[in-house]
Amino acid sequence: MWYNLGKWVLRNRLPLLIAVILSTAVMAFFAAKVQRSYDNAKAIPIDHPKYLEYEAFKKKFGEDGSLLVVGFEKKDLFELNFFRSFTNLQSEIKKVKGVEDVLSISAAVALIKDTTGEKLRTVTVFPQTISTQAQLDSCKQVLYNLPFYKGLFYNPDANVYMIAVRINKEVLNSKKRDVSVNGVIKLVTAFEKEYNTTMHLSGLPHVRTVMSTRIASEMQYFLLGSVLLSALILLIFFRSFSTMWLSMAVVIIGVIWSIATMVMFGYKITILNALIPPLMVVIGIPNCVYFLNKFHTEYKKTGDKNLSLINMIGRMGIVTLFCNIAAAIGFAVFALTKSQILREFGIVAGINIMVLFVISFILIPVVLSYLPAPKQRHVRYLENERLNRWIMRIELWVFNHPKYIYTATTVLVLVSLMGVMRLKSVGYIVDDLPKNDKLYVDLKFFEQHFSGVMPLEIVVDTKKKQGAVRSISNLTKIDSLVQYLQRRPEIGKALALTEGLKFARQAYYDGDSNMYQVPNEFDLAFLAPYLQMKADSNSKNNNFVKLVSNFVDSTKQKARISVNMADVGSDSLPKILTAVQQKAEELFNADSIEYAAMINKGEVKAAEIDSSRLQRSANIQLTGTSIIFVEGSRFIINGLKESIFWAFLLIALCMLYLFRSLRILICSLIPNIIPLVITAGVMGWVGIPLKPSTVLVFSVALGIAIDVTIRFLINYKQELPLHKHETAETVKQTIRHTGISIIYTSLVLVAGFIIFCFSGFGGTQALGWLTSLTLLVAMITNLVLLPVLLITTGKKKTYRS
Numbered sequence: 186m187w188y189n190l191g192k193w194v195l196r197n198r199l200p201l202l203i204a205v206i207l208s209t210a211v212m213a214f215f216a217a218k219v220q221r222s223y224d225n226a227k228a229i230p231i232d233h234p235k236y237l238e239y240e241a242f243k244k245k246f247g248e249d250g251s252l253l254v255v256g257f258e259k260k261d262l263f264e265l266n267f268f269r270s271f272t273n274l275q276s277e278i279k280k281v282k283g284v285e286d287v288l289s290i291s292a293a294v295a296l297i298k299d300t301t302g303e304k305l306r307t308v309t310v311f312p313q314t315i316s317t318q319a320q321l322d323s324c325k326q327v328l329y330n331l332p333f334y335k336g337l338f339y340n341p342d343a344n345v346y347m348i349a350v351r352i353n354k355e356v357l358n359s360k361k362r363d364v365s366v367n368g369v370i371k372l373v374t375a376f377e378k379e380y381n382t383t384m385h386l387s388g389l390p391h392v393r394t395v396m397s398t399r400i401a402s403e404m405q406y407f408l409l410g411s412v413l414l415s416a417l418i419l420l421i422f423f424r425s426f427s428t429m430w431l432s433m434a435v436v437i438i439g440v441i442w443s444i445a446t447m448v449m450f451g452y453k454i455t456i457l458n459a460l461i462p463p464l465m466v467v468i469g470i471p472n473c474v475y476f477l478n479k480f481h482t483e484y485k486k487t488g489d490k491n492l493s494l495i496n497m498i499g500r501m502g503i504v505t506l507f508c509n510i511a512a513a514i515g516f517a518v519f520a521l522t523k524s525q526i527l528r529e530f531g532i533v534a535g536i537n538i539m540v541l542f543v544i545s546f547i548l549i550p551v552v553l554s555y556l557p558a559p560k561q562r563h564v565r566y567l568e569n570e571r572l573n574r575w576i577m578r579i580e581l582w583v584f585n586h587p588k589y590i591y592t593a594t595t596v597l598v599l600v601s602l603m604g605v606m607r608l609k610s611v612g613y614i615v616d617d618l619p620k621n622d623k624l625y626v627d628l629k630f631f632e633q634h635f636s637g638v639m640p641l642e643i644v645v646d647t648k649k650k651q652g653a654v655r656s657i658s659n660l661t662k663i664d665s666l667v668q669y670l671q672r673r674p675e676i677g678k679a680l681a682l683t684e685g686l687k688f689a690r691q692a693y694y695d696g697d698s699n700m701y702q703v704p705n706e707f708d709l710a711f712l713a714p715y716l717q718m719k720a721d722s723n724s725k726n727n728n729f730v731k732l733v734s735n736f737v738d739s740t741k742q743k744a745r746i747s748v749n750m751a752d753v754g755s756d757s758l759p760k761i762l763t764a765v766q767q768k769a770e771e772l773f774n775a776d777s778i779e780y781a782a783m784i785n786k787g788e789v790k791a792a793e794i795d796s797s798r799l800q801r802s803a804n805i806q807l808t809g810t811s812i813i814f815v816e817g818s819r820f821i822i823n824g825l826k827e828s829i830f831w832a833f834l835l836i837a838l839c840m841l842y843l844f845r846s847l848r849i850l851i852c853s854l855i856p857n858i859i860p861l862v863i864t865a866g867v868m869g870w871v872g873i874p875l876k877p878s879t880v881l882v883f884s885v886a887l888g889i890a891i892d893v894t895i896r897f898l899i900n901y902k903q904e905l906p907l908h909k910h911e912t913a914e915t916v917k918q919t920i921r922h923t924g925i926s927i928i929y930t931s932l933v934l935v936a937g938f939i940i941f942c943f944s945g946f947g948g949t950q951a952l953g954w955l956t957s958l959t960l961l962v963a964m965i966t967n968l969v970l971l972p973v974l975l976i977t978t979g980k981k982k983t984y985r986s
């Protein structure tokens with residue numbers, strides 16, 4: 186069949202060439218419309234309970250990750266000229282398009298008791314016109330007398346101050362975000378240079394903008410780097426510019442189709458599918474090497490170009506097809522997960538790996554048919570003395586030292602398994618960044634002085650209308666939970682309704698900071714008329730009123746506690762969340778927990794207890810970006826583990842169908858499992874944790890590494906009848922016929938993935954060198970261990986050198 190297909194391709198070479206060119210032009214039109222993703226990557230399904238809770242929270246209370254924060258250390262902030270510039274900076278930031286509000290100490294307000302009108306008036310702590318240093322010092326003392334702002338916008342112990350910039354939520358999830366964030370960065374950078382003050386920027390809008398910009402930039406550099414490196418390697422191997430340009434045309438067309446596929450499916454560039462274009466180059470080059478190597482081999486044997494092309498397709502068509510199927514399976518299994526970001530990656534990569542096969546199958550023989558026949562220098566690599574010496578050494582080791590090979594393999598696997606036992610699963614929101622990266626350094630600055638900037642939200646549902654504001658018991662419990670949160674070093678200043686009430690109580694008692702406490706029933710009776718701040722038209726839109734109003738829902742039934750916390754990682758965060766949940770349950774549902782425990786212990790019968798006492802007084806819900814990150818990280822890792830299982834199973838079925846032999850199947854899988862075990866062991870010994878970017882390695886590497894096995898075994902199967910089914914003789918000839926192309930292909934793949942080691946993201950770096958390691962080990966196991974397994978399990982025949 187494949188020989189007939191080869192003849193058909195050559196007979197219809199012109200229409201096929203025109204079809205490839207025209208279809209690629211159409212796909213280039215679509216590819217030009219590709220866009221970056223500005224949404225948070227949906228790592229968990231949209232029907233996941235945690236995702237639904239988070240979306241419900243945002244509808245009720247708004248975005249939790251909309252703050253860009255600017256921080257700096259300054260001992261003499263309250264020097265008149267500098268403070269004026271500091272205030273002017275915030276005024277300029279507020280003018281940036283997309284910025285909704287700017288909060289800091291210079292915008293702080295104080296509450297003043299108006300006994301005549303029985304209301305609390307808001308006044309700015311720092312008036313717009315401060316003319317003297319003495320006036321500024323007086324305002325500073327007023328600020329320091331307001332505990333509400335301590336730990337929120339300044340850290341007096343370290344002389345560190347913070348500006349919080351709220352970005353419009355529609356802007357956050359659109360390309361306008363770049364303009365807004367870059368506008369703020371430009372102003373802050375100019376301020377930094379003018380006053381020689383180190384400024385730190387962080388917060389999710391900033392992190393997301395910087396990282397998405399770097400991803401887009403890296404995709405271009407990696408794509409260019411992989412193309413240039415592959416071109417150089419091909420030129421060195423084949424000593425032919427025409428062969429190099431042909432291979433480059435194949436992979437560039439593959440890249441165009443992959444980007445166009447993203448657009449046609451409605452996908453955008455994310456941190457994961459940004460890897461697809463350079464991966465198309467890396468995966469497409471072996472197709473070219475397989476076909477070109479067979480063409481040159483056949484031409485050297487026959488001297489007939491057309492016959493060589495037909496033999497190339499006949500012998501390598503099925504090899505390349507199943508190699509691409511295996512690689513496509515390695516990627517496409519991600520589409521079986523429920524994670525949107527993984528599913529997009531799997532669908533686009535899986536489809537376009539098969540597109541690469543079709544392009545290679547048509548374009549390479551068609552173009553070669555138009556090109557002149559290869560010259561002697563173009564096939565000289567087939568007689569590479571150094572490589573041939575290595576092939577002969579491999580052959581001698583396979584036949585003369587199988588026990589040593591088995592022993593060395595066993596030792597390596599045992600050591601690797603010990604490393605696997607040391608593997609840990611942990612990820613951080615910005616752990617893909619180097620420790621000296623400014624984005625990472627700035628994040629740690631805020632963690633050191635404000636306990637972090639990652640949002641965590643707690644919603645207390647009191648189950649009664651007005652239950653969050655009219656129940657002293659609930660207010661006291663909310664405050665107790667707030668105090669518990671603030672005692673935890675990894676959690677920063679908490680904002681809640683109770684903090685606003687404390688502020689109001691302090692104002693009622695004439696600004697006495699000792700009165701910054703939750704009002705009791707006696708206080709509330711007197712404070713009630715003063716808390717109707719909405720009646721003051723002049724204060725309706727001030728920052729304090731807006732701040733407090735965001736912490737109860739419209740029915741006053743649900744209260745929100747908002748905190749920022751450190752990026753503690755996916756390993757520690759669940760423990761912290763469990764402790765917070767447990768503390769909240771103890772505070773709000775102590776009776777129901779106590780009575781339930783008594784029933785479980787048999788100390789009392791359920792019938793003897795009033796059923797109302799078993800009912801929970803409040804529902805406690807933890808949500809926010811930090812929660813979504815943990816769930817997403819866990820979901821992706823579990824999904825990737827499942828995808829490895831499915832990839833292994835599907836590839837095994839393909840191998841069984843291809844070779845129709847259980848013995849061959851087992852022999853084929855062992856050399857590809859061992860590299861994965863060794864890589865996992867290296868990760869354990871080196872201390873690289875399991876996280877989405879590193880788990881990805883195993884499925885990708887399995888799908889690509891199996892290509893070498895397929896290449897070897899199909900040649901073995903084709904050679905077997907020619908040597909009267911003598912296993913030893915067939916293995917010898919297979920090593921000699923496939924060894925050079927396997928080494929070339931593996932080196933190209935390794936070089937292609939090494940490109941990723943130059944990434945600015947740790948996860949992409951790990952993907953690069955771990956995949957390269959896996960492929961290098963797979964090359965060795967397939968050239969050394971696989972032949973030994975075939976000989977050991979096959980018919981015993983005498984080896985003739």
